Amino acid sequence: MWQFFLDRQPQFWALAYGHALLVLLAVVIGTVIGVAVAVVVTRQPRLAPVANAISSIGLTLPSFALVGLLLPLTGIGPISALICVTFYAIFPVMRNAVVGLQGVDATLVESARGMGMGQVAVLRKVQLPLAWPVILAGIRVSTQMSIGVAAIAAYVLGPGFGAWIFTGLTQIGGVNAEAYVLIGTLAAVVIALVFDLVLLALGRVTIPKGIRA
Amino acid sequence: MTVTDDPTSSSTSGSGSEISGAEIRLEEVTKTYPGQEVSAVKSLSLTIPAGEIVMFVGPSGCGKTTSLKMINRLIEPTSGTITIGGDDVRSRSADELRRTIGYVIQGGSLFPHMTVAKNIAIVPKMLGWDADRIRQRTDELLELVSLDPARYRDRYPRELSGGQQQRVGVARGLAADPPVILMDEPFGAVDPITRQRLQDELLSIQRELRKTIVCVTHDIDEAIKLGDRILILQEGAEVAQYDAPEAVLASPANDFVADFVGAGSSLKQLSLTRIAELDLSEVPTARVGEPTAEARARAQAAGHDHLIVLDDHDRPTAWPWLRQLKGETIHRGEEDLVNLDHRATLNDALDTMLTSSHGAAVVTGDRDRYLGVVWFDTVTSFMRQQQEALAEEGSGA
Numbered sequence: 001m002w003q004f005f006l007d008r009q010p011q012f013w014a015l016a017y018g019h020a021l022l023v024l025l026a027v028v029i030g031t032v033i034g035v036a037v038a039v040v041v042t043r044q045p046r047l048a049p050v051a052n053a054i055s056s057i058g059l060t061l062p063s064f065a066l067v068g069l070l071l072p073l074t075g076i077g078p079i080s081a082l083i084c085v086t087f088y089a090i091f092p093v094m095r096n097a098v099v100g101l102q103g104v105d106a107t108l109v110e111s112a113r114g115m116g117m118g119q120v121a122v123l124r125k126v127q128l129p130l131a132w133p134v135i136l137a138g139i140r141v142s143t144q145m146s147i148g149v150a151a152i153a154a155y156v157l158g159p160g161f162g163a164w165i166f167t168g169l170t171q172i173g174g175v176n177a178e179a180y181v182l183i184g185t186l187a188a189v190v191i192a193l194v195f196d197l198v199l200l201a202l203g204r205v206t207i208p209k210g211i212r213a
Numbered sequence: 214m215t216v217t218d219d220p221t222s223s224s225t226s227g228s229g230s231e232i233s234g235a236e237i238r239l240e241e242v243t244k245t246y247p248g249q250e251v252s253a254v255k256s257l258s259l260t261i262p263a264g265e266i267v268m269f270v271g272p273s274g275c276g277k278t279t280s281l282k283m284i285n286r287l288i289e290p291t292s293g294t295i296t297i298g299g300d301d302v303r304s305r306s307a308d309e310l311r312r313t314i315g316y317v318i319q320g321g322s323l324f325p326h327m328t329v330a331k332n333i334a335i336v337p338k339m340l341g342w343d344a345d346r347i348r349q350r351t352d353e354l355l356e357l358v359s360l361d362p363a364r365y366r367d368r369y370p371r372e373l374s375g376g377q378q379q380r381v382g383v384a385r386g387l388a389a390d391p392p393v394i395l396m397d398e399p400f401g402a403v404d405p406i407t408r409q410r411l412q413d414e415l416l417s418i419q420r421e422l423r424k425t426i427v428c429v430t431h432d433i434d435e436a437i438k439l440g441d442r443i444l445i446l447q448e449g450a451e452v453a454q455y456d457a458p459e460a461v462l463a464s465p466a467n468d469f470v471a472d473f474v475g476a477g478s479s480l481k482q483l484s485l486t487r488i489a490e491l492d493l494s495e496v497p498t499a500r501v502g503e504p505t506a507e508a509r510a511r512a513q514a515a516g517h518d519h520l521i522v523l524d525d526h527d528r529p530t531a532w533p534w535l536r537q538l539k540g541e542t543i544h545r546g547e548e549d550l551v552n553l554d555h556r557a558t559l560n561d562a563l564d565t566m567l568t569s570s571h572g573a574a575v576v577t578g579d580r581d582r583y584l585g586v587v588w589f590d591t592v593t594s595f596m597r598q599q600q601e602a603l604a605e606e607g608s609g610a
Contacts, residue, residue, distance in 0.1 A: 111322040114287055114395075115336050115385075116311035129326045208326035210369030 004179040012187070018159025020191055022078070022085060023146045029082075030089025030146075031139055037090075038097030039123065048098065055091040063088060063149045067156055081150070081158020088149045089142045096138025100131030133207050140199050147192045151184070161188050232264035234425030235298030235392035237284060242293030244279055253279045254450035256293065261442075263298075263392075264423040268440035270430055272473070276450030277429045281395055284427065285314045297393055312336055315394035315424075320402040321382025323370040329355070329381050330366045336389040354384040357418060359581060376407035383415065387422070396428040400435070406551065406568075409561050412439055413554030417579055420556070433474055437462065437484045438558055445470050459485060483560040483596075488553055488576055491595055493585025498523050499543045501530065508543055509535055521575060521583065522546055528581040532571060552577045555584055559592055566592075 005012065041051045066084050074080040104127050112122045128135075154162020161184040168180030238261070244254040254276045261267045269277040282288040284295055286307045295302045302310055323332045333354055334347045342350070352362040358380040370378055379400065386394050399415075400408045416439065419426065430436055436443045437458040445453040445461065447469055454466040462485065465471040497520040499508035512520045512535055522531040522543055531546025551565050553574045565574040566589050573588045 107318060107320075107322050108324060110287065111316065111318055112324075112335075114285060114311055114316035114318070116308045116339060117335075118308050121339075126324060130324075208369075210326045210328070210371060 001179045001182070004176055005183060012183075015159065015161050015163060015184075016187060016191065019147070019150055019161050019188065020195075022081060022150050022153070022159055023143060023191070023195065026082060026085035026089045026146050026150070027139060027143050029086045030142055031093050031135075033086075034090045034093030034138070034142075035097045035128075035135060037094050038101055041098055042101040048102075051094065051098065055095055058087070058091050063152050064155070067153060071156060076157050078158055080156040081153035081160075084153045084156070084158075085146050085149050089146045092141040092145065093135065093138040096141075097131060097135045100134030100138075101127055103134065104130045129208060130211065133203070133211065133213070136199065136203050136207070140196060143195045143199060144192055147188055147195070151188055161185070161191075232423040233390070233392060234264040234423055236263045237261040237393060237425060237427065238294075238296045239280070239283075240294045240296075242280070242283060242290045242295060244276075244283060244288060245291045252291075252449055254283070254290075257450050257452065259444065259452070259455065261425060261427060263425050265441040266419060266426040266428060266439055267442045267444060268428050268430055268436035269444050269446060270433055270436045270473070271446035271450075271453075272448075273431060275446040275448055277446050278397060280446070280450050281397060281427060281429050284393070285311050285316060285395055287311075312339055312389065313391050313393075315386030315388075315391045317382050317386035317394065317396045317399050319398045320375070321370075321378040321380075321385075323378055323381055323385070325370050328367050328369055329360075329373070332370070332381060333385045333388050335385065340389055342389075350388065351384075354387055355381075357387070357421075357580075358384045359414060360384075374407075375403045376411060379403055379407075379411055380414070383411075383418070387418075387424075391424070393425045393427070396426065398429055398431070401430075406564070408435075409557070409564065410551070413557045413561070415439065416556040417554050417581075420579060434484055434560070438561075445473060482599075483563070484558045486559045486595075486599075487555065488557050488559070488562055488587055489555045491559075491587055491591055493576055493587055494573075494591070496521050496586045498583065501525070501543055501545055503543045505538050505541060505543055509538060519571065521586070523583050526580065527583050528552075529575045529577065529583045532569075532575060550575060552581060553587070554578075559596070562587055562592055563589075 037051060041047045063084065066087060067080070070080045070084055074083060108126060108130070109122055112126045117125065150158060150160050151162035151165055154160055154166055164180045164184035165188075168177045168182075168184065171177045171180075237259075239257055239259040241256045241258055242254060243252055243256050245252040257276075257280060269281060271277050279288055283290045284297070284302070286302055297314075323329075324335075327335075330348075330351045333351045337347045337350060351366065355362040355365060360377060360380055365373070365377070365381075370381070373381065379402070383399070386396070400411050403411065412435065428439065430439075440458055442456060443458055443461050444455045447453045453473075454461055454470045456466075461470065461474060462482065465474055497508075497512040497515050497517050499511075499520050499522055501522060501524050508520060512518070518536075519532065519534045521529050522533065522545065524530050524545065529550055529552055531550055533546060551568060551574070553562055553565050553576050555576050555578050557565075557576075562574050566572055571586075573586050576584045576587055578584045
């Protein structure tokens with residue numbers, strides 16, 4: 001198996017790069033969309049149940065099915081993979097952002113308004129910083145999920161270790177089948193661990209000392 | 214530690230400093246919430262003179278908070294006009310207006326993710342002050358509310374006690390030197406002793422600054438103590454009485470006011486008499502760092518077995534018996550000495566004395582400077598004299 005790995009090293013690193021990049025992009029876009037929706041939702045309390053329902057339904061949708069649904073629309077290629085992964089990345093962030101923003105003490109918001117902060121300033125300087133620890137927790141969940149979904153998105157030629165996993169599975173019983181599956185899976189796990197460590201460090205740096213647990 | 218000279222500060226008592234507040238007028242102000250038949254505030258007209266503290270009191274739901282929040286447009290009136298210093302509050306955007314009005318609410322409502330200094334700097338920053346000026350102002354304000362800037366500037370709110378948070382809240386309200394300050398139950402969330410101290414400090418600050426302060430409270434004693442005038446509101450923000458505390462106590466306008474002010478209004482007179490009206494006693498003092506032997510000799514020569522320790526700013530820090538003095542030089546002392554502002558009431562004085570081992574209270578002036586000591590006997594004999602005077606008046610009539 002070691003020899004197998006050494007033989008395919010350039011390919012391995014290309015896949016690792018592709019996988020990580022796909023997840024990174026999906027999580028960043030997902031975070032922006034998720035937080036934006038959460039901001040709108042928390043301003044219109046009537047929308048909150050709707051958003052929760054959509055995110056529940058969205059998360060139960062099997063990713064393999066979504067890949068199939070996307071095919072006729074966006075065709076085969078990394079764009080389809082990105083859309084698919086981003087779709088799942090949105091929900092955990094959105095849910096946590098709604099909870100986080102709702103958890104900001106209303107008197108703090110009123111106090112900020114009373115001092116003459118505009119709505120945007122209140123959001124930027126008070127609400128988002130205070131909701132940030134909860135949002136970041138959502139981003140971590142979202143990242144872990146995206147790494148798994150990205151492996152499945154390989155079905156539409158998305159970049160990443162999904163390619164090796166599927167190759168292995170289709171030729172099971174073959175010479176290198178097990179090695180393909182095992183190395184592909186392990187590599188995805190390692191990427192997940194690395195991302196989580198990075199996010200943990202990000203929390204250390206970005207969560208203000210005054211509200212750090 | 215930076216001590217900045219405040220142009221408005223003055224070492225003499227209040228009347229010497231200039232009024233920096235502005236007059237507030239409410240004309241026929243009404244607030245009706247959609248879908249409600251009864252107005253929360255019904256054609257309220259009111260003039261709040263510049264440089265005074267006006268207390269809004271009343272039972273819950275009487276519209277006092279609504280009335281307060283209409284001044285800085287957190288609630289927009291349905292009809293009527295509000296002016297500050299002659300300018301209609303609607304002549305500017307709500308945000309611009311609010312940057313010129315201090316706003317202090319219960320518990321200080323500090324932003325937990327910002328340091329004390331950042332919390333205070335919020336409004337000055339929005340007004341575009343440069344960093345140097347903000348830093349200077351922050352330190353100056355921390356001094357003003359009796360917090361050592363070097364120690365507290367970089368702390369986070371959760372590292373402060375409730376009373377300290379509330380002090381920072383007051384400093385934040387004063388940050389951009391606004392002519393008008395609105396306070397909503399500012400001292401509602403702290404224990405009684407801390408509340409009394411904070412009230413005294415507010416009075417002391419107000420003596421220096423002479424802002425126009427509008428303060429909502431449900432506590433009639435607080436209103437009597439702090440207010441130059443008291444506005445007592447009935448349901449629908451109907452004015453039951455608007456007058457000086459003395460007048461409210463002496464002649465309640467109607468049964469509602471009489472009930473609200475409550476029985477024992479002669480006892481409440483204790484809340485009207487300020488320490489400043491009593492004769493303070495002299496007690497030997499010593500400086501922090503002074504040789505203990507000298508201080509001891511001085512106290513004994515004056516026939517006392519105790520002395521009061523003052524720090525560099527003339528602030529009393531401890532009140533030890535001579536036998537408790539240890540070491541070569543006088544040190545600050547461990548005990549947390551409860552001082553009385555000279556604008557504190559006799560009520561507060563009695564409270565403080567009960568917790569003091571000397572049966573007396575240390576009285577301080579502006580910025581906690583030492584003035585003298587008031588003994589329990591002084592208070593009781595003053596009360597007896599007043600009662601006798603009242604009795605004579607009664608028999609004479």
